[in-house]
Amino acid sequence: MPVVKVLTDGIGELNLCDIGVYRSRGGYEQWKHAVTAMRPADVVELVSKSGLRGRGGAGFPTGRKWSFLPNNGRPRYMVCNCDEAEPGTFKDRMLLEETPHQVLEGILIGSYAIGSRHAFMYIRGEFKRGYEIFMQAVAGARAAGFIGEKLFGTGYSLEVTVHRGAGAYICGEETALLNSLEGKRGEPRLKPPFPAIKGLYGEPTVVNNVETLATLPHLLKNGAEWFSSVGPPKSPGFKIVSVSGHVKRAGNFEVPLGTTLRELLELAGGPRDGRKIVAIQPGGGSSACLFEEHLDLAYDFETMAANGTMLGSGAVVFFDDTTDFVKAAHALVRFYAHESCGQCTPCREGGYWLEVTLERLLHGGGLDSDIEMLVKVAHQMTGINLCPLGDSIEPFLASVVKRFEPQFRAYVKPSVAVSA
Amino acid sequence: MNGTTGTRDFAPVLAQVKPEAERLIAQYPDSRSALLPILHAFQNVEGWVSPEAMTAAGAMLGLPVSVVESTASFYTLFFRRPVGKYVLQVCRNLSCQLNGAEKIMTHIRERLNIGHLETTHDGLFSYEEVECLAACDRAPCMQVNLDFVYDLTRENVDALLREIMAGTYETPPLRQTAKPAANWHVEQDWAQKSPGAREVSSPNDPGGMGDVSGLRMIERLADGPVVLSGRPTEERLIVEGAARLKHTGSANEH
Ligand SMILES: Cc1cc2nc3c(=O)[nH]c(=O)nc-3n(C[C@H](O)[C@H](O)[C@H](O)COP(=O)(O)O)c2cc1C
Ligand code: FES
Numbered sequence: 050m051p052v053v054k055v056l057t058d059g060i061g062e063l064n065l066c067d068i069g070v071y072r073s074r075g076g077y078e079q080w081k082h083a084v085t086a087m088r089p090a091d092v093v094e095l096v097s098k099s100g101l102r103g104r105g106g107a108g109f110p111t112g113r114k115w116s117f118l119p120n121n122g123r124p125r126y127m128v129c130n131c132d133e134a135e136p137g138t139f140k141d142r143m144l145l146e147e148t149p150h151q152v153l154e155g156i157l158i159g160s161y162a163i164g165s166r167h168a169f170m171y172i173r174g175e176f177k178r179g180y181e182i183f184m185q186a187v188a189g190a191r192a193a194g195f196i197g198e199k200l201f202g203t204g205y206s207l208e209v210t211v212h213r214g215a216g217a218y219i220c221g222e223e224t225a226l227l228n229s230l231e232g233k234r235g236e237p238r239l240k241p242p243f244p245a246i247k248g249l250y251g252e253p254t255v256v257n258n259v260e261t262l263a264t265l266p267h268l269l270k271n272g273a274e275w276f277s278s279v280g281p282p283k284s285p286g287f288k289i290v291s292v293s294g295h296v297k298r299a300g301n302f303e304v305p306l307g308t309t310l311r312e313l314l315e316l317a318g319g320p321r322d323g324r325k326i327v328a329i330q331p332g333g334g335s336s337a338c339l340f341e342e343h344l345d346l347a348y349d350f351e352t353m354a355a356n357g358t359m360l361g362s363g364a365v366v367f368f369d370d371t372t373d374f375v376k377a378a379h380a381l382v383r384f385y386a387h388e389s390c391g392q393c394t395p396c397r398e399g400g401y402w403l404e405v406t407l408e409r410l411l412h413g414g415g416l417d418s419d420i421e422m423l424v425k426v427a428h429q430m431t432g433i434n435l436c437p438l439g440d441s442i443e444p445f446l447a448s449v450v451k452r453f454e455p456q457f458r459a460y461v462k463p464s465v466a467v468s469a
Numbered sequence: 470m471n472g473t474t475g476t477r478d479f480a481p482v483l484a485q486v487k488p489e490a491e492r493l494i495a496q497y498p499d500s501r502s503a504l505l506p507i508l509h510a511f512q513n514v515e516g517w518v519s520p521e522a523m524t525a526a527g528a529m530l531g532l533p534v535s536v537v538e539s540t541a542s543f544y545t546l547f548f549r550r551p552v553g554k555y556v557l558q559v560c561r562n563l564s565c566q567l568n569g570a571e572k573i574m575t576h577i578r579e580r581l582n583i584g585h586l587e588t589t590h591d592g593l594f595s596y597e598e599v600e601c602l603a604a605c606d607r608a609p610c611m612q613v614n615l616d617f618v619y620d621l622t623r624e625n626v627d628a629l630l631r632e633i634m635a636g637t638y639e640t641p642p643l644r645q646t647a648k649p650a651a652n653w654h655v656e657q658d659w660a661q662k663s664p665g666a667r668e669v670s671s672p673n674d675p676g677g678m679g680d681v682s683g684l685r686m687i688e689r690l691a692d693g694p695v696v697l698s699g700r701p702t703e704e705r706l707i708v709e710g711a712a713r714l715k716h717t718g719s720a721n722e723h
Contacts (some may be wrong), residue, residue, distance in 0.1 A: 124498075127567040136562045174509075174546045175602060177615040210496045215505050216546030218600060232504035232530070234543040250499055291604035293564040300606045334563065334601075364605075366564055384600050390543075420579045444625070 051312060055287050056263050057303045066182055068189040071150040077195055080157050085201050087269075092162035096265070098273035100285040105130055105221075105258030106362045108284075108350045110255045117245035118253045120226045126254040127160040127168040128230065129262055130212055131219035134173060135335030136384060137364030140261040140289040140301050145172070145179040148263070149186035153209070155262030157195065158269065158349040160207055162402065163255050167208045171226050174214040188209055191238050218388040222436050223256035225390065236390045237436035251466060260289060260363075272354055278361050280306035285347035291316040295324065295369035306349040310339070311364055324369040328449070332361025334381050335441035336366075337448040358444065374453040375460055378423075378446050379407040396439025399430030403442060410460045422449050477646065479521040479702045486510045486522075489528055500530050504540060507585045508547055516644040517548040517653075520639075542655065550653035553595035554642035555633050559621075561598040564605035573609050573621045574598060580630060588649045593633070595653065616640045 058357050065071050083092055097112025118125060129152070133141040144152050153170075160168040170187075172180045187209055190196050198206045208218035227249050234405055248254020264286070268276055277285045284306040290313055293299040297318030304313070310329055320326050329339045331348065337358040339346065346352050353360045368377065384401030403426055409415050427443040434440065447465045450457055489510045491502040504526060511522035518541055541547045548556075559574055578584055581594050587658040588595045604610045607619030632638040659672065 088620065106637065117506065133603050134601060136559070136601040137504070137564055137605050138601075139605050142603040174544070175612060175615060178617070213506065213509060214546075215509065215544035217544050229505065230502060232501035234540050236543075291605065298610070299564070309580045330563075366605075368567065372567065376566065376571075377563060380561065380563045384562055385598060418503070 052303050052306045052316065053287050053305060055303060056144065056148070056151065056260065056289060057301065058118065060143070065148040066146075066186065066456055068150055068186070068193060071148075076266075076405045077154055077193070079188070079266040080154050080195060081201055083161050083204060083269060084203055084205055087253075089162050089164050092158065092265075092269070093392070095273050096162065096268060097342060099268050099276040100273075100282075101264060101276065102284065102286075102350060103258055104260035104264075104288065104363065105256075106135065108360060111257065111261055112244065114257075115159075115255060117243070118163055118217075118255065119246060120281070121253070123166070123252050124250075125163055125165045126248060126249040126252060127156065127165040128223075128226065128254060128256045129156045129159075129170045129259060130221060130223065130226060130256050131176070131179075131259045132171055132173045132218075132226060133176075133220040133259070133362075134221055135362040135364060136381065137293055137366045138332065138333055138362040139293075140363060142176055142179060143289075143301050143465075144259050144263055146182055146196060147181075149183045149264065150190065151192055152259055152263045153186050154185070154195075155259075155265040156209065157190075157207060158265040159255070159257060159262050161205065162265075165255075166206055167210070169230060169249070170209065171220070171230055172211065172213050173220075174216045176213075179281050180211065180213050185209060198324065217390075217436060218384075219390045219436070222438065226435070227254065229348060233349065234390070236392050237438075239435055245319055248307065256434065281349050281351060283351050284360075288348075291296065291362075291364045292367070293364070294330075295321055295326070295372070296367050297321060304348075304428065307347045307352075309345050310348055310365070311344040314344065314367060320367070320369050320457035324371065326367050327370050327372065328368040328374075328452070330364075330366040330368070330445060332359040333364045334384060335437070335444060336357075336361050337444035340374065342453060354361055358448075367396045374449040374456050375407065378449055379404070381413060381445050382407055382442055385438060389438060392400060393434040393439055395430035396434045399426055399439065400442060402426060403446070410457070413460070413462050415461045416459050417458070419461070423457075459463050479525070482511070482514050482646070483525055485514050486525075487529075490526075494529070500657060501532065502532060504532070504537065505544070506539075508541055509709075512547065514644060516554075516645045517551045519646070531600070548653050549655050550644060550648040551592075551647040552643065552653050553593050553649055554645055555593060555638075555640075556595045556597065556612075556614055556643065558597045558599040558602075558615075560600070560602045560604070560608070560610050562601035563607075564601070564607040568608035570609035570621075573623070573626060576623045576626060576690075577630075580627070583651075586654060587652045590646065590651075592649050594630075595649070612679070613638075614643055616639050 059065050063070050070239060086201050093242060094116050101111045102108040122344055123325045126321055131141050131145055139181060156168050196209050214229060217235045219225045220235040221242055223235050225235040229235040230249060244254040244256055279286055287303055288306050289301050290348045291301050292313055299317055302316045327341055331339055331353055339358055350360045370426055386404040389396045389400050391397045406423060410419055424447050427446045431440045431443045490507045493506045494500045497503055507526045508518050512518050524534050527534045581589055581596060583589055583596050585598050602610055602612060602683055604617055609621045610619045669717045
């Protein structure tokens, strides 16, 4: 089995929330090394060379993202995105609760690399325990002299502020997150300008995912090649994959990118007894479904994209032959309808109509024409919103309507169909 | 009535939150960033975000209450009406659904005799069906006052409800400074989030007039000339445009 232990090393065995335990395993040494022996540009170059791509959903090359910051002498901000709320994703919460110092060390290194003197950790409101754990980690690191003024006797100072959200999926979108961090409604901003140019308080800002940042200490320790030599050339490195749904042992599995979906299924204990997997949603609620014939595909950014879907946040949901895909579609559509911030009409109204239509179908009041309409409306609301939330309904809905159309038709009562 | 606070004395609450709020404000380059943390602090003390709390938060940050309220209303974890001492938030998203969440939700609804976003008469339980809690590996799951409870079954749910009723459950109750009503809806929510969603005609009739404000405007225009003074609002331009059209006969003859 291709499991590896990089970010997940020690989880479940050691109390990594204890700064002493974390340090006894080399924790914060890379932080000290970065500040005392590297220039920020060296860190950026190392990360660029490693080929690390963002783990938050879009898979954007991290080193490149950092290089967009203008050299205008303005304050710069590093923001760690721990708003994890993409359906099926539960890796960041594990990192936050089980190994907070590793996440913090990553935030510190990332901040240094981009020349930030103030970093923010945005934690989803529901993660109350994670927030408390992280607050303690920050206090411990501060007491040990890893956060604050003139670190390790150099001229570099860094502050860290931990911020808790209050329930809103959309705040995971980076510009909505920045608004929320500024004490506003979590509504996404029009882009451009991108956060790299005008982010938090209008200043150059980088928003990175928890897993992306937690990888940095390991990159510094082991070098770019250690990372880039693993997995396919365009999707190098390791990735924590959250596997759930109809499997025997759901969980987070850290694997080299390029591991096949079948191997992931096996890691998760395989399908339930006597059942067979008929569909796979490979990249969170916003991704299109793959099916049993795709089980041998490699799980990486390129292969997923080439097959009409995406790796997204690294959340793989398996569906077996007992699945009611009308109900599954309803759960996801209702989610996006509920989480629409309401700024853009297509997303706000489209999501609502689709939810109502699916509800009606489920309750026996659906029309035959509803099934075409579902796909049409989902398509029409795509690509015309401020942020990608409104585009997130179509991929799953369209893919399962196409594949499992009889399930949708079966909900239409004949009498209703005739009177329509 | 929804969450009457009566004439209770808010001063002790304020005294408790104030030092915390000052510490929070000092953490940010811009004080407004402390708004969500301050509202959390008030909710910790009161169990909900009361109108007094919003007024106080606004005063601390130099923000109009309307801005505080508009911001608070965006976030589902801020209760702007009192809720029960134990808020049960059950995940209804995909992985939990695939693992039997529906059965659990029905069970809790029946046991407590309340539905989504409702509170029991005795003010002990509130119930909400929420989105993915990032615990899909332990589905179905819920949060009780934001503490995770995993691998739900009818049996362990029953045990948990019994413990809460007996006062022996390990998670402490929320504070309750006002008696909760049957639900914690705030009426204007709908209008704020989606005007069109309220009176949407039919999902099968995409041309239908869903938005009440649009209807109102058409009615007003149909009622005859409206005298509008001041700035050239969009409405005025439409009205004047219509008058001009009438004057010149029709647009086509132009
Ligand atoms: C609707 C929506 C929700 C998102 N939620 C998250 C999230 O919970 N966590 C996250 O890291 N990124 C999320 N993202 C992606 C962020 O906008 C951003 O791309 C990411 O945090 C960048 O980090 P990375 O470059 O390290 O991947 C979301 C994007 C959208 C459009
Ligand atoms: S679907 Fe319920 S926790 Fe993710």
